[in-house]
Amino acid sequence: MTSEHTLKVSSPAELITAVPYLLGFHPADSVVVVAVHEKTVMFAARHDLPAPGAPASETQADADYLAAVVARQNVDQTRIIGYGPPVRVTPAVLRLAEALRRLGVPVDDVLRVADGRYWSYQCEDPRCCPPEGTPYAPEQSVVAAQATFAGAVALPDREALVAQVAAVTGAEREAMTAATARAQARLADLVEPRPRGGGFARLVRRAGRAAVREAERRYRSGRRLTADEAAWLGVLLVDVQVRDYAWERIGVEQWRVGLWTDVLRRVESAYVPAPACLLGYAAWRLGQGALARVAVERALDVDEDYRMAMLLQQVLGLGVSPAMAANGPAADRLELGGGPEPGWDVPPGFGRAGPARFGPDGRGRSGSDGRGGSGSDGRGRSGSDGRGGSGSDGRGGSGLDGRGRSGPDGPGRSGPDGRARSGSGDVRPGAGGGDLVLPFRPAAVRRDLRAQRRTRRPRRGSV
Numbered sequence: 001m002t003s004e005h006t007l008k009v010s011s012p013a014e015l016i017t018a019v020p021y022l023l024g025f026h027p028a029d030s031v032v033v034v035a036v037h038e039k040t041v042m043f044a045a046r047h048d049l050p051a052p053g054a055p056a057s058e059t060q061a062d063a064d065y066l067a068a069v070v071a072r073q074n075v076d077q078t079r080i081i082g083y084g085p086p087v088r089v090t091p092a093v094l095r096l097a098e099a100l101r102r103l104g105v106p107v108d109d110v111l112r113v114a115d116g117r118y119w120s121y122q123c124e125d126p127r128c129c130p131p132e133g134t135p136y137a138p139e140q141s142v143v144a145a146q147a148t149f150a151g152a153v154a155l156p157d158r159e160a161l162v163a164q165v166a167a168v169t170g171a172e173r174e175a176m177t178a179a180t181a182r183a184q185a186r187l188a189d190l191v192e193p194r195p196r197g198g199g200f201a202r203l204v205r206r207a208g209r210a211a212v213r214e215a216e217r218r219y220r221s222g223r224r225l226t227a228d229e230a231a232w233l234g235v236l237l238v239d240v241q242v243r244d245y246a247w248e249r250i251g252v253e254q255w256r257v258g259l260w261t262d263v264l265r266r267v268e269s270a271y272v273p274a275p276a277c278l279l280g281y282a283a284w285r286l287g288q289g290a291l292a293r294v295a296v297e298r299a300l301d302v303d304e305d306y307r308m309a310m311l312l313q314q315v316l317g318l319g320v321s322p323a324m325a326a327n328g329p330a331a332d333r334l335e336l337g338g339g340p341e342p343g344w345d346v347p348p349g350f351g352r353a354g355p356a357r358f359g360p361d362g363r364g365r366s367g368s369d370g371r372g373g374s375g376s377d378g379r380g381r382s383g384s385d386g387r388g389g390s391g392s393d394g395r396g397g398s399g400l401d402g403r404g405r406s407g408p409d410g411p412g413r414s415g416p417d418g419r420a421r422s423g424s425g426d427v428r429p430g431a432g433g434g435d436l437v438l439p440f441r442p443a444a445v446r447r448d449l450r451a452q453r454r455t456r457r458p459r460r461g462s463v
Contacts (some may be wrong), residue, residue, distance in 0.1 A: 009041070012120070013136035014143045016081060016113055019044060020154035021147040024290040025161050029084045031092050033066065033100075035075040036108075042075055045319075047096075049088050060095060067099035069319045077108045086112060093121065162294050165279070168265050172227075179231035180268045187235055201239075208233075208242030212249065219259035227266070234267035237274035243308070246278055256282040257291070264298065273299040277308040284315070285322050292316060 009015045015034060020026040022034070022044040033045040047066045050059040070078060080097055082089030089112045097107045110121040117133030128134075138144050147154070155161050168176065190203050211233045218225055225233065237243045250256055260279035267275060276299035283292040293316055299309035 009143060012109065012111060012118060013134070014141060015079060016111070016118055016136060017138040017141040017143045018147065019081060021144075021152040024153065024288065025155040025158050027083050028157060029088070030082070031066070031089075031096055032081045032083070033070055033096070034079045034081065035070055035073060036077050036079075037075045042073060045070055049082070049084055049092050052088065059092065063092070063095040063099045066096060067103055067105065070100060071103040071105050072319060075105065077106045079108050080110045082112045084112075084114060090121075158290070158294075161290055164291070165261060165264055165276070165294055165298055167269070172266070175227045176231060176266050177268065179227040180235070180271075182228060183231040183235040186232065204236060204239050205241050205245075208236035208239055209245050211236050212242065212246045215259055215263070216249070216256075219255045219262070220253070222255075224262060230263055230266045231268075233263060234271040234275065237278075238271065243274045243278070247281060247308075250278065250282045250285060252285050254286065257286060257288065264295065269302055272302045273306040273309060276302075277306070277312060280309070280312050284312070287322055289316065
């Protein structure tokens with residue numbers, strides 16, 4: 001977007017019309033904050049309305065969280081819009097307004113929107129704010145026409161955005177399943193020559209870099225990968241260095257969103273985290289924050305401990321501007337790593353228990369902690385401590401789907417970071433993150449924050 005595509009909003013009705021284009025979808029049962037700096041809309045922050053009957057402490061915490069995110073930005077004034085019935089909207093928007101004012105953030109207006117009408121909580125003049133509400137018609141608005149002309153899209157709801165990154169089905173899914181089996185066999189073939197030292201890893205990374213560059217050429221020119229090419233790329237992205245190579249190359253070109261959306265939708269479930277995170281990062285760089293959020297959620301749904309997804313979740317939740325993006329893979333290791341990552345993020349069928357890796361012959365090798373790893377045949381290997389590694393037979397550690405499992409004897413599973421895990425998960429505090437999107441001026445940022453906190457099953461034995 002360039003400056004000539006800046007939308008000019010001069011009334012509450014026009015602001016309400018612009019909000020879906022700021023967020024990327026039409027909000028429902030939501031609270032939205034539109035923040036302004038020097039007469040320019042900088043971002044919009046969306047939060048789910050509290051659930052009916054939610055305790056006051058929880059609803060206040062939601063308001064305080066959203067207010068804190070807004071207060072961290074350099075804004076002059078804010079406008080709050082609630083979508084839904086008054087019994088749910090009124091307490092939510094008034095709590096948020098009070099939380100913003102406590103933090104020194106001016107609140108210019110507070111509105112409620114429902115059934116094609118809006119009401120102001122700060123205007124008591126019936127001539128401009130009648131008790132029955134003020135009607136507005138977004139389909140007749142110049143703002144909607146300008147936004148559409150500028151290339152902005154307002155999907156019907158957030159579920160429609162989620163559907164855009166959902167896995168393909170039907171014949172295409174069957175083709176990808178078959179292609180993935182061929183890609184796994186192709187990867188195993190790299191093991192056969194049994195190169196010495198790190199030769200196997202070098203072959204994988206060389207193939208991965210070539211696959212990434214070919215995918216970029218294809219989508220830059222408006223073409224698409226075949227099923228075999230997409231499956232091969234998905235398999236190779238399990239290698240962290242291949243994924244980081246793709247990550248470092250992501251700029252602000254729209255075709256990159258198309259590339260990683262297509263790969264994400266087509267790969268088998270076990271291979272989802274890497275392309276999902278690459279899509280999330282590409283979308284965030286372009287300011288398409290709602291898309292970034294749903295992409296990260298797809299990654300975490302498959303692997304709740306995937307480190308790049310956890311980093312992106314933090315970035316979105318803190319409302320970090322895409323202008324601060326630099327050296328993403330290095331940031332991944334610095335923020336979450338405690339040292340560089342192992343060469344593979346639990347590759348499906350090529351897993352490991354602990355930090356062990358498989359050797360050039362494809363068999364598991366014990367790592368520095370003495371624990372065994374699993375080989376390309378999916379069978380666990382015992383380490384120097386005599387404890388078996390993880391295998392595809394379901395006994396402890398990581399299995400064919402790329403996620404660790406606890407075995408029938410109850411020992412902890414190994415996660416993507418190589419640390420022991422129990423099979424039940426954990427609960428992590430904090431509200432669920434922010435969707436960062438560019439509005440109609442390149443320097444401005446808008447954000448969509450979800451109220452639902454991401455919960456995880458408690459891990460047995462965790463502190």
